[in-house]
Each structure stands twice: as structure tokens, then as C-alpha cells.
Amino acid sequence: MTVHSTPQRQPAQPNGQQPGRRAGVDEHIDRLHRLLAPVLQNRESITLDVDQGPGGRLVSAAEVKSPVPLPGFDNSQMDGFALRLSDLVAAGDEGASPRLRLAGIVPAGTAAAELVPGTCQAVMTGSPIPAGADAVIPVERTADGFSVLDAHAAGEHPFVHFTELQDQDLQTGRFIRTAGSDLQQGAVILQAGDVMTPARWGLLAGCGIREITALSPIRTLVVTTGEEVQAPGEPLAPGQLYDASRALIREACQAFGHQVATARVPSDEPAIFIQTLEALQQQHQPQLIITAGGISAGAYEVVRQGLQARGVEFGSVAQQPGGPQGWGRLGDAALVAMPGNPVSTAVTLQVLLHPVLAALDPACPPQRRVLVHTAEQLSSPAGLRQYRRVRLQTPEDRAVAEAHPVGGPSSHLLAHLAAADALLELREDDTEVPAGTEREAILL
């Protein structure tokens, strides 16, 4: 959505942040948890067509039991001949290689006739096992292979000569996949809260189930702001830049399992911002609203100016990047106002929001943390938890990866963020961190 800016912009009143009072990172995570928990408490469910598949990360809303066993019937694991082992043993009694008459052919997808004693039937992988047969001998263990099928088709009843049989070929049940050996009829195949993996979709379809109910994905509305920010592809006037954060937040939230709508409000006029935001909220009915930009100490802080009057709080978190933060309710939705620098936005998503969503939403994959060793000497401001963009490399003789910084700590270094594979977490009391120090990193 595009809204034209007003020619005269109103400077913001002095920053609403409490000077000197910074919340700790964990304290702010708790705060976001308290904000989001009631909003995400009663999730709606949706009905999904198993054969179509909606895509995305979804979670089952109810238990599902299988109406059928798997396999659904005894069937062959090999292309070969179904027979009764006692017939085979009897046929080889004289020491000669045993032979049995071919009495029928069972293509996959057809019903098998009962096995006549002293005969065998040709079966393909997946063919039903004729009643009375107790093993399948693979076609490779016969003298003439499936050429005997031609003779059978011509109306003859040729012998099948079995050769090079070994002890394991003569085990009862050999190469028969019995009904229910994978799954019993009535067994629970999905619990409420299970994440829908490709194999689970396959299992539902394999059990012939047409519909399931899933938790409705969290609806998230992403709104980027700032008169200087333009949509990719538009011409840039002096001082303007492209909207990187909308794509960045959209993809992160989709990876969290959300259904995402996005908009850009290129107006630094708080009244226009609020009006547009309310229209978007009405249109998309989001449970979570994420804004980016316009919250710090500048003269034109459209998000803070607009939302403070609606009870949204703004303050500082003792982390870098991502210090300035806003949080609150806007009607039925929880709102998280993220700082505008793209790396600050990314750190807010990964460090502050992700653990809260992972705790509250079974569709959200967990944050992945690993222990690493710093590859070089680093410095960090006292009192802040600093997140450095790093590449992880594990030397051949080590078990723990080394974290190599990618660029400096500044929050505009988007290309460096894109080149990193983790956020190295330096602690509040870290000031000079020697190479080889063990710390945690969050995988991106």
C-alpha cells in the first residue's frame, strides 16, 4: 500500500524513552512473551485438503487415527514367484534343483487367486500375495527368469526352475510385506500439536485421509516506514534508499510459520501512519504487527509519535544492535516496533522475537544456538549484549567451530549480515574478548 507524504513534517516531541533505564535482553524477551501469550492463546483451526497441500509450516490441531492398516494387504517385496516353501522343499527332495508349475501371474493392482498346492505364481513388487503362499523367491533365483511368463500367456503351464537357493530364501515370510506391519488400523498417526513434516503429509495421504484440521498460521502484518524508503525497482531520489526490511521481516516470519501481509507507509506524518495502519489492521486482521523504523530519538519518528498516543511503549534494550524497541497492544493485535536499521531489525527478530514465538507456537522452529570459539580478539561495549555477525568454520582437529567476524558491529551492514551464518553473542560484561573465548552463537 502506498500513501503520499505530506509536504510539511511535524518534528517529534522529545524521545519518550526513559533516559538511563535499559531493560536487559532476557527481561525484554519476558515482556514480549507476556504481550504475545494472550494474543496467541486461542488459535483458530483450519481444514486442509491433504491432496492439495497448502504449503508452509503447519501444526495439526487434532488427533488423527488411521482408518486402514499399512500395508493394506500382504504383498510382495520383490519381483519373483510366490509359493509355499514346503512345496519347494518337497520338489527339491531328490537333490535336483526344485521346480514348480507356474499357475498364474499377479500384476500389481490385481487380486490374486488362491495358490494351488504344488504350484507357484509370478508376482511383482507390490502384488498381493496369493492365499496359501508363505514366501517369495526373487526372479534372479530362477533359471529362465520371467521368460516363463510368455509361455504362460500362450496358455501353457511351464515349470519354474529355482537355482542357487540359500538358507535365508527358505525362511517363512521371506519377501512378504505383511498387512499392518508398518501401521495398525486405528493407530494414532498425528497428535494435536505435531508439526506437519513431508513424511506426515505422505502418511496421511497413504492412509487415504482427505482432510485434516491444522492450527491457523499466525497472521502477521509487516509495515515498513520512512519517507526515504522506496520499493525495489522504483527510481531513487537523492537521500533515498530501498526498502530492505520488508523482505527481510517477511521471510523471517514465514520461516517462523506465519502468514504474512506486508505494506510500506512512506509518510513521516503520524496521523497518516496511524490511519493507514488501522486500515491495514482492518483488512488483514493480524495477530502480530511488526513495524520497522521511526522509533528512536530523531525529529521525525512516525511510529513512536503515532503509537505512543495509543498506549504502545517505547524504550531501550541493553543490546547492540537493536537497542531501541517498541511494544504494546493495538486492538486485538500485539505490536512490536523494531528499529529501522536492517541489521537491528534482523537481530530483534532472531534474538527477541524468535524465542517467544518458539515458546508460544508449535509451528515455529526452535532458535538454534551453538557453542563457538571466537577466532580473533573482539571488543564490546560494557553493559550491552552485543551480537556480532560471524561465519563459522570448524578446523579439522577441533570439535567446536571458530566464529570469524564478518564486518564490524554497526547496524547498517546488511551485506555483511547476508554473508554471515550466525550471530555471536558477547555478554554484558565482555569488553575485551581474547581469541579462543567460548561463547554462544545463534544460527541464522
Ligand SMILES: Nc1nc2c(c(=O)[nH]1)N[C@H]1C(S)=C(S)[C@@H](COP(=O)(O)OP(=O)(O)OC[C@H]3O[C@@H](n4cnc5c(N)ncnc54)[C@H](O)[C@@H]3O)O[C@H]1N2
Ligand atoms: N540520537 C540518537 N540517534 C539514534 C539513536 C539514539 O539512541 N539516539 N539510536 C540509534 C539506533 S541504535 C538505531 S537502531 C536507530 C533506530 O532508528 P529508527 O528505528 O528510528 O529508524 P529510522 O531512523 O527510521 O531508520 C534508521 C536507519 O535505517 C534505515 N531504514 C529504515 N527503514 C528501512 C527499511 N525498511 N529498509 C532499509 N533501511 C531502512 C533508515 O534509512 C536509517 O538509515 O536510530 C539510531 N539513532
Ligand code: MOO
Ligand atoms: O541499536 Mo541500533 O540497532 O545499533 O543501530
